[in-house]
Amino acid sequence: MTEPGRRSTIESLSNPLVKRMRLLREKRHRRTEGLFLAEGLRIATEAREAGVLPQWLFLGPEGDTHPLAAALVADTLAAGGEVIDTTGAILSKLSGKDNPQTVVGIYAEPQTTLADLDRDTAPIWLVAERLRDPGNLGTMLRTGDAVGAGGLILLDESTDPYAVEAVRASMGAIFTQKLVVARWDEFLAWLRQGPGQLVATWLGDDTQDYQAVRYTAPTFILTGNESQGMPGEYAAAADVRVKMPMMGKADSLNAAIATAVMAYEVLNQRRRHR
Amino acid sequence: MTEPGRRSTIESLSNPLVKRMRLLREKRHRRTEGLFLAEGLRIATEAREAGVLPQWLFLGPEGDTHPLAAALVADTLAAGGEVIDTTGAILSKLSGKDNPQTVVGIYAEPQTTLADLDRDTAPIWLVAERLRDPGNLGTMLRTGDAVGAGGLILLDESTDPYAVEAVRASMGAIFTQKLVVARWDEFLAWLRQGPGQLVATWLGDDTQDYQAVRYTAPTFILTGNESQGMPGEYAAAADVRVKMPMMGKADSLNAAIATAVMAYEVLNQRRRHR
Numbered sequence: 288m289t290e291p292g293r294r295s296t297i298e299s300l301s302n303p304l305v306k307r308m309r310l311l312r313e314k315r316h317r318r319t320e321g322l323f324l325a326e327g328l329r330i331a332t333e334a335r336e337a338g339v340l341p342q343w344l345f346l347g348p349e350g351d352t353h354p355l356a357a358a359l360v361a362d363t364l365a366a367g368g369e370v371i372d373t374t375g376a377i378l379s380k381l382s383g384k385d386n387p388q389t390v391v392g393i394y395a396e397p398q399t400t401l402a403d404l405d406r407d408t409a410p411i412w413l414v415a416e417r418l419r420d421p422g423n424l425g426t427m428l429r430t431g432d433a434v435g436a437g438g439l440i441l442l443d444e445s446t447d448p449y450a451v452e453a454v455r456a457s458m459g460a461i462f463t464q465k466l467v468v469a470r471w472d473e474f475l476a477w478l479r480q481g482p483g484q485l486v487a488t489w490l491g492d493d494t495q496d497y498q499a500v501r502y503t504a505p506t507f508i509l510t511g512n513e514s515q516g517m518p519g520e521y522a523a524a525a526d527v528r529v530k531m532p533m534m535g536k537a538d539s540l541n542a543a544i545a546t547a548v549m550a551y552e553v554l555n556q557r558r559r560h561r
Numbered sequence: 562m563t564e565p566g567r568r569s570t571i572e573s574l575s576n577p578l579v580k581r582m583r584l585l586r587e588k589r590h591r592r593t594e595g596l597f598l599a600e601g602l603r604i605a606t607e608a609r610e611a612g613v614l615p616q617w618l619f620l621g622p623e624g625d626t627h628p629l630a631a632a633l634v635a636d637t638l639a640a641g642g643e644v645i646d647t648t649g650a651i652l653s654k655l656s657g658k659d660n661p662q663t664v665v666g667i668y669a670e671p672q673t674t675l676a677d678l679d680r681d682t683a684p685i686w687l688v689a690e691r692l693r694d695p696g697n698l699g700t701m702l703r704t705g706d707a708v709g710a711g712g713l714i715l716l717d718e719s720t721d722p723y724a725v726e727a728v729r730a731s732m733g734a735i736f737t738q739k740l741v742v743a744r745w746d747e748f749l750a751w752l753r754q755g756p757g758q759l760v761a762t763w764l765g766d767d768t769q770d771y772q773a774v775r776y777t778a779p780t781f782i783l784t785g786n787e788s789q790g791m792p793g794e795y796a797a798a799a800d801v802r803v804k805m806p807m808m809g810k811a812d813s814l815n816a817a818i819a820t821a822v823m824a825y826e827v828l829n830q831r832r833r834h835r
Contacts, residue, residue, distance in 0.1 A: 333810060333811075336810065337810065422696060426815045426817075426818060429811060429814065429815055429818075430814060430815070430818055431809075432808075432809035432810055432811045433805070433807050433808065433809055433811055433814055434808055434809075435808030435809055456815070458811060458813075459810065459811065460809070460810075460811060463809060463810050463811075498829060498832075531707070531825065532708075532828065532832065533707050534706075534707065534708055534709030534828070535705075535706035535707055535708075535709055535734070535737060536607060536610065536611065536706055536733065536734075536737050537607075537703060537706045537707055537732060537733065537734060537737075539732075540703065540704065540707055540821070541700045541703055541704070541730070541732075541817075543815075543818065544700060544703075544704055544817065544818065544821045547814070547818045547821060547822055548821055548822060548825045551805065551822045551825075554806065554808070555772060558772075558806065
């Protein structure tokens with residue numbers, strides 16, 4: 288898409304493009320199309336600042352009056368995308384919400400693989416195994432951005448990172464963090480081809496206090512399934528198994544919380560020893 | 562309720578008690594009844610271990626075959642509650658889910674006030690201002706339990722802590738953490754009647770790195786609204802304003818994540834200096 292894009296108007300709820308894009312709220316249509324949907328000027332602006340522009344940009348009744356919307360329109364057209372002026376009802380239909388955001392962007396899924404990752408570009412990488420909750424997934428991406436992680440590697444059957452809830456919870460980090468879906472055995476083989484400390488947050492035996500370990504870059508923080516944790520063989524294959532102190536009745540933290548507490552410890556150690 | 566309870570059977574979806582309890586998924590009915598609903602044997606067992614038993618315990622077709630269910634039934638009856646053997650369809654109706662948990666408990670809302678809190682019983686207290694997301698709220702309770710906090714104080718117009726989603730995300734911590742709803746001015750007046758360091762996680766100016774501050778017990782960790790943060794006057798009234806390092810594009814963390822990262826720093830300092 289290097290040809291300049293075009294701008295059009297759609298006002299009918301039964302327009303075929305609207306119908307087609309609306310289906311992107313379902314995973315199988317995202318897979319077939321290789322596209323996903325992100326709502327809101329804030330997230331679309333994060334994407335633009337990361338150099339990612341939508342293939343289609345739907346604008347609500349406020350159009351491009353906001354300076355950030357105007358910048359988004361200009362850059363989308365320059366990149367060969369299509370800008371579509373539309374109604375509040377159509378935005379509602381696309382987003383599935385009664386009070387839709389002012390813009391909806393349709394983006395290409397990056398399809399990044401392990402082979403595409405350069406582990407040396409970041410000191411921290413997040414790895415999640417059978418993550419089930421899209422809100423947790425998006426929150427992990429947001430945390431990854433905050434701690435300077437390179438991206439998130441999703442193992443086995445995790446929830447779809449391009450679901451609307453995950454994109455929303457990422458607050459734009461879906462566009463700044465690399466995202467790879469892989470099987471455990473593929474991941475482990477790739478990991479061992481180069482440097483990398485695999486750290487499992489583990490509730491079983493043979494663990495160390497998470498502050499007692501000296502982390503070395505690149506650190507891969509592995510978090511297990513929300514209710515079951517990770518299989519024992521995954522923890523056993525890690526270079527170190529760690530646990531946060533638990534002072535109360537509960538024996539575990541929310542998966543996104545555990546990942547964040549770990550990631551800030553790794554970041555803090557790097558800040559101290561720099 | 563010190564009279565021994567009773568055990569009955571309900572098989573009709575139109576039973577008046579079922580209809581009434583089902584309405585507890587709505588906030589206004591929870592307020593009127595002073596009751597809330599918690600799903601699942603795991604959460605009900607956490608409650609039982611914290612000494613909290615349901616007024617009504619609905620059992621699905623599996624009945625009390627599980628040892629934890631049997632213990633729950635015995636203790637509920639001993640405390641004067643009512644145990645109701647029921648169907649999967651009724652549990653679905655109560656929980657609003659297609660695949661319901663095996664038990665649903667109906668509990669009295671504790672109605673704790675600031676005057677009821679003994680700040681010296683815990684080194685950490687969480688405070689959230691206009692928290693909107695029930696998942697974040699429940700996750701904060703769960704984190705509070707993990708770090709040994711005493712409870713969560715909800716300021717101004719926060720989401721209802723007894724919503725089903727919040728109870729679920731708390732993983733039982735709703736029964737172990739104190740929970741108070743208060744206005745900011747009430748809270749500040751109460752806080753200043755005794756010892757307590759108020760720490761605001763703040764995105765504005767005049768902040769210190771969150772690891773550069775020495776925290777003193779009891780530490781009150783104040784987190785602002787998910788999208789707007791807290792009002793400037795709240796931050797100004799705090800004893801210290803802190804910020805976590807942000808290495809990426811984003812300028813903020815998810816509210817529950819920020820709270821957890823802060824709370825583990827406070828806990829870690831206490832672990833080091835003990």
